[in-house]
Amino acid sequence: MGLQTPSASEAAASGDPGTPPGDSLKAGLKNRHLSMIAIGGVIGAGLFVGSGAGIAKAGPAILISYALAGLLVVLVMRMLGEMAAADPSSGSFSTYADRALGRWAGFTIGWLYWFFWVVVLAVEATAAATILTGWVPAVPQWAWALLVMIVLTATNLASVGSYGEFEFWFAGIKVVAIVAFIVIAGLAVFGVLPGTDAVGTENLTGQGGFLPNGPGAILSGMLLVVFSFMGSEIVTLAAGESAEPSKMVRRATNSVIWRIGIFYLGSIGLAVALLPWNSDALLKEGPYVASLNEIGIPHAGTIMDVIVVTAVLSCLNSGLYTASRMAFSLGQRSDAPKAFGQTDKRGVPAAAIWSSVAFGFVAVIFNYTSPETVFEFLLNSSGAVALFVWLVICFSQLRMRRIIERDMPERHTVRMWLYPYLTYATIALILFVIGYMFYDAEGRQQMIMSVVVGALVLALGVWRQRQRRRV
Known part of the structure; x- marks a missing residue:
């Protein structure tokens, strides 16, 4: 089970003359694209909008929830980085699961991730349409959702460079917004900003203390925030379409700690320090708008709407890219229709993009026609996929570490800390979170439906592997 054969993305990046035309992705992403994708990948719309629910659930202790979730992501990304730096691939963890655990594993996690x-795509398109309709009520919401999907589909079909350029600016706006918030809020917390007084630790220790709802609320808060980190792994898929994939994977892996520390813990900590955790404004307006209003920044709501739309478009852009590259990888491994694994003259997997968009369009329609039935099922049955992905990454790394050391030691430039003990500890933490979701009333339905769908895909993957063995 050696790794001597380069992946399609590696062959494309190196200009391997043995790679058939139409079977390889074009290395069209620049280093600045990858850098911004890595930085912006951890900043989703959920940070701007959904973090208020976590604060309401856990109070100031939400910082511990974010720290635990962030630690989990750091460890998983280190494991993924070890594999991706040694063998960059458009299928990323699905490819590694295929090689380390079996074809059934790569098939299962690849299709669940695509799903x-x-x-x-449907969730973010609807979110963008909701805000845009508020700005231009004359245009119906469904028309905005359609327009957003069409524009970003065209961007992804044009070239991988177009995706990279759009994401560079989208992610750049998000990063600038978070940094600006941290600077302004930090000055306000310490009373340096004109017209403000130092708030001290009153909002962190008052109103019931740092743990107003008890230690259990930390875990409940973690369930709300852990999924907002989904997307940090996108850079390992995108790296395969860059000129220096291993270098960019190493850089992204090494920087994940400060990215999570600054963007999540830093900004949320300042928001909790500025306002009481039980403030109605935190839940209604979101922590960032509420904080800016508290400071006295004019038009805070409008400013944040612009930033949220940017974050949503960024998530849509990356979501379509990620789904299509996973479909491409599955097609290359004969786990999806062969057309998915083909590229056009621009070096993009057009069939994989169109198939992903088509399902996204159907899901958008269901969001308008059957929001409480079909669309709710889609949401709940895909909600725990992040945990499944991270679990598979852990088990894959346990096996891939030995394969890399045996077959390509010169590429072993990123190493998991305290292997294998930290890997086993991460597995235990993920399993604990999964178990707690079954225990938690709000997370139980999501976990049960995700497990059912996952089991169905797993059964199909095992069946396909057995069929191949017979052949």
Whole structure:
């Protein structure tokens, strides 16, 4: 089970003359694209909008929830980075699961991940349409959703460079917004901003203390925030379409700690310090708008709407890219229709993009016609995929570490800390979170439906592997 054969993305990046035309992706992403994709990948619309629910659930202790979820992501990304730096691939963890655990594993996690992102397309398209309709009520909401999907589909079909350029600017706006918020809020917390007084630790320790709802609320808060980190792994898929994939994977892996520390813990910590955790404004307006209003920044709501739309478009853009590259990888491995694994003259997997968009469009329609039945099922049945992906990454790394050391030691430039002990500890933490979701009333339905769908895909993957063995 050696790794001597380069992946399609590696062959494309190196200009391997043995790679058949139409079977390889074009290395069209620049280093600045990859850098911004890595930085912006951890900043989703959920951070701007959904973090208020986590604060309401856990109070100031939401910082511990974010720290635990962030630690989990850091460890998983380190494992993924070890594999991706040694063998960059458009299928990323699905490819590694295929090689380390078996064809059934790569098939299962690949299709579940694709399913997750095409559902996200519908969610984000609807979110963008809702805000845009508020700005221009004359245009119906469904028309905005359609327009957004069409524009970003055209961007992804044009070239991988177009995706990279759009994401560079989208992610750049998100990063600038978070940094600006941290600077302004930080000055306000310490009373340096004109017209403000230092708030001290009153909002962190008052109103019931740092743990107003008890220690259990930390875990409940973690369930609300852990999924907002989904997307940090996108850079390992995108790296395969860059000129220096291993270098960019190493850089992204090494920077994930400060990215999570600054963007999540830093900004949320300042928001909790500025306002009482039980403030109605935190839940209604979101922590960022509420904080800016508290400071006295004019038009805070409008400013944040623009940033949220940017974050949503960024998530849509990356979601379509990620789903299509996973479909491409599955097609290359004969786990999806062969057309998915083909590229056009621009070096993009057009069939994989169109199939992902088609499902996304259908999901958008269901969001308008059957929001409480079909669309709710889609949401719940894909909700826990992040945990499944991270679990598979852990088990794959346990096996891939030995394969890399045996077959390509010169590429072993990123190493998991305290292997294998930290890997086993991460597996235990993920399993604990999964178990707690079954225990938690709000997370139980989502976990049960995700497990059912996952089991169906797994059964299909095992059946396909057995069929191949017979052949």
